[in-house]
Amino acid sequence: MIIRQQLTLSDNGITEQIPYTNRMEYLVDVADSDKYGVLNTQNVGNQKTLPYGVKVDNNAFLPFWNTSGLAVNCEEKLIADLFNAKTDSRPLLVINNVTPTSNLEYLDKLVDDLYRNNVPFAVSATNVEGNTNQFAYKKYMYSLRMIELKNGIVFMRVPYLYSYTGKEINAQNLKATMSERLQLMVRSGVYPTGLSTPNHWNQDVVLGKVGLKSASNVLLLPDPKTYPKVEQTDYSQEFDKAYYVMSLKDLDKAKTTVSLTKANNLNYTLSTALNIKMPRTLSELRKVEKSISNSELNWENPAAEDNSREMNFAKMKLEYHAGTYFVNGNEQNINDTAPVQKKHKHKEYQETGLNLILSYQGKFLTVFILVTLIGFVLLIYKGRKVYWDKFKRK
16 A cells, blocks of 8 residues: 555656555556556655556456546556457547537637638537527527538537426436427437436436437536436446547646647547537637647547447437438438528517506606606795895895
């Protein structure tokens, strides 16, 4: 066991300084084992070299779990070998936290910049059931359609569970909500290729089976700090692709000898997505654009894949293959994207009944107040004149 040590992790000729470790158990001298990454202590005169990940047959060990940095590559190699699922995967760029209330002007500018620089990408987009006739919602759907036109794909974000406050989270409610949201997007010309979801949904019977089983690929987002547990299970759904999502910003800030966003020899062995948050200010937009342009990563391009991405919900089957969208086997023309109409002025409502009474009552009060004020002014003027006349000689 190691107590209160500063460690470094090395792999593929790259070294990263690990945050200070208070307590860590480790394995040494394990016969016939596969090792993943090397840990070095920094004690002068008593330096130790230890394996980070260790696998023996169908058993594996990690002294700790990091959610970003060089450790993720070691962890993915271990898991891929353990479950015989090793692939040479390029990272998928994902714009997260896209909602109807996002600044769509910044979203459109970011999408245009990615398209101009030939960067394929995906967005995790939240949908709603209410106020879908509003101009803001139509503008939001138009922005998502433009994403599809500019070499991007859309993952529909599963519902936020706090929206079920006062309701029971059950299979029926969840299925109805997700089905309605998906159909609204399809009717608006937006065709999701998968779902984005917090990790804990995939360890829940109700959330996993009902909410996720319709998609062939998902984005596994970090869990929120608190969330309701419906019916937890030790078994998870299987997907063609389940992306592990981590922050591009955190990856760039890792204390490594070679920037992990510029390391050409660094490959991911499992499906991995690098996430950027939807910018809320112009300053954030500029920083995001700069971080992407400065990276030298070879991004995954879904439009160039041989395999299809599918969504099956109720009687609807969505498919995305080689840049083409299908609904129930029928090809969709995404180039036929009419711009959203400008916001019209609200029509004047017909004043009848109570509206007429309230309208006239308001006008009457306005006139009454004006007459009263004029009367006060005249009385003050007359009173001052009478007062001063008392002091004048006759």
